[in-house]
Amino acid sequence: MxxxxxxxxxxxxxxxxxxxxxxxxxxxxxxxxxxxxxxxxxxxxxxxxxxxxxxxxxxxxxxxxxxxxxxRTHYRVASSRVLTPARVPAGSEARVQLRMENVSRLPTGLLMLQDQVPYVLGPRPRFILDRVEAGGRREVSYRVRSDLRGRYPLGPLQLRLGDPFGMCELTRSFTTHDTLTVVPRVEQLPPVRLGGAATGFGDGRQRSLALAGEDDLIPRGYRYGDDLRRVHWRSTARHGELMVRREEQPQRARCSVLLDTRRLAHEGAGPDSAFEWAVSGAASVLLHVLERGLSARLLTDTGASVPDQGGDGFGGSGPSPESTDAGGLLLDTLAAIEHSDGAGLSRAHDRLGGEREGLLVAFLGGLDEEQLAVAARMRQRAGTAVAFVLDPGWWARSAGRLDDRGEGRLRTLREAGWTALAVTPGASLAELWRRADRERAAADAAPGTGGWS
Known part of the structure; x- marks a missing residue:
């Protein structure tokens, strides 16, 4: 065949x-x-x-x-598989369409199809095709669903041939397969204004020096090709050489989302675990800030960053095909992210950089005294810092009430400048997002800090 x-x-x-x-x-x-x-x-x-x-x-x-x-049967059969959609949120269904085409000059006999599907997506689908004429096509479809995010292979397709008397069945496998990506659930977040140093293109925006943009009175030395109309004569007379007006352009607001993936910082597994809530929350925040025109990047406790190269991050120009592609890449990364064996947050602290600007949103697990101190120092590397803390002890409490030790950890983060919120089972990220905005507005009412929405 x-x-x-x-x-x-x-x-x-x-x-x-x-x-x-x-x-x-x-x-x-x-x-x-x-x-x-x-x-x-x-x-x-x-x-x-x-x-x-x-x-x-x-x-x-x-x-x-x-x-x-x-x-000895020599059927010439071709197959194709189409996933709709190829990227699906956890808990949602995807449709898989199989097409069989008989490209030989002879009709086929009884064909039995079985697609290889991971058990988390459901039972293996089986179909029976009675007879496919020469040049004929048959299409069958099935649905898959997973409550767990991940990248799941579909295929290869197995074809079982049987004789008319039912004496023998032979299984032959195709070589191609496809991948279904189950991404974290994304919660729609309300538009709020969290204070920060770098906040977009509206009120309170920052500016950075560049080669094009609005005039700035700070002069620089003349370079070949500069427009003579930009010569700053007063500075030229003072320095004794040609000086031109420097130029500037808006700097994109930046948002870093820190995801604590340490195995020892989270307990439990499955779609209702604290770690899955944190992954879903990180995905929601990343897509939210991309839609609002901020530049976004994902950072983990291991120091890994997406995008990995230098720069502000993805996006920064509002809803566009580029931001959609960036959101898809971030979702694909979060779909496959797993626990790390690391013990601390120091690598993430070093990766944040040394400038106090931009928005930092952290999803933290359990923190001991040492890691609590590292998290407190992270606040110095961001203009605005919001922490959602998912302590294993808090998550295990059915009532969701914090003990004195938990309140002390939140108090330490808040004293360091974080807007720190405890996350308990069943908590809504949208409600916590609004609460973070209210607490930040109450704690930081300094004029001219601006905001983003």
Whole structure:
């Protein structure tokens, strides 16, 4: 059985081992016929019964002929698989469409299809195609669903061939497969204004020096090609050389989302665990700030950053195809993120940089005294800092009430300048987002700090 060389279509490969290996495809009926035939032939030989011998030979040869004919079958069948959508939120369904095409000149016999699907997506789908005419097509579809994020392979597709008598079934697999990406759930966040040093293109925006933009009275030395109309004569007279007005342009507001992935900082597993809540929260914040025109990046406790290269991060120009692509890349990263074996947050602290600007949103797990001090120092590297703390002890409490030790940790973060909120099971990120805005506005009412929405 072969298939054409289209890269978007695959053909099943012949089972290895030759015809003798194909004997393993005998069904219960085929094995029964073969055993009965051998027994009848032996009895006929012992008893000298010619009629019984003919019956025994018929029973023995029929399943062997079915195996040989089925093994020698040379269908040319092509398959394709389409995922709709290829990226789906956890808890939502995706549709998988399979297309089988008979590209040979002969009709096929009975075909049984089985697609290889991970158990978390549901049972393996099976279909039966009675007969596909030459050049004909058949389409079947099934749905998959997972409450756990991740990247799941679909395929390869297995094709089971059967003879009309039901004596033998052979399984041949296609070589192609696809990947379904189950991304974290994203919660729509309300537009709020959190105070910060770098806050976008509206009120309170920062500016940085560049080669084009509005005039700035701070002069610089003349460079070949500068417009002479920008010569600053007063500075030229004072320095004794040509000086031109420096220029500036708006600086994009930045947001860093820190996700604490330390295994020891979280307890439990599954879609309702604290770690999955943190991953979903990080995804929600990243997409929210991208939609609002901020530059966003994802940072973990290991020091890994997306994007990894230098610069402000993704986005920064409001809703656009570029921000949509950036959001998709961030979601793909969060879909595959796992616990780390690290013990501290120092690498993330070093990766933040030394400038006190931008917005920092952190999703933190359990913090001991040492890591609490590191988190407190992180506040000095951001203009505005919001922390959602998911302590394992708090998360395990059904009432969601913090003890004195937990309140002390939050108090330490707040004294360092964080807007720190405790997260308990069932908490809504949208409500915590509004609460963070209210607490930040009450704690930092200094004029001219601006905000973002």
């Amino acid at each position: 072969t298939a054409p060389g289209d890269p978007h279509r695959g053909g099943p490969q012949r089972a290895r081992g030759g015809p003798w290996a194909a004997l393993g495809g005998l069904t219960t009926r085929g094995r029964s016929f073969l055993a009965a035939g051998i027994a009848a032939t032996a009895c006929a030989y012992v008893l000298g019964q010619g009629d019984l011998l003919r019956v025994g030979l018929l029973l023995s040869v029929l399943p062997l002929v079915c195996v040989l004919v089925l093994y």
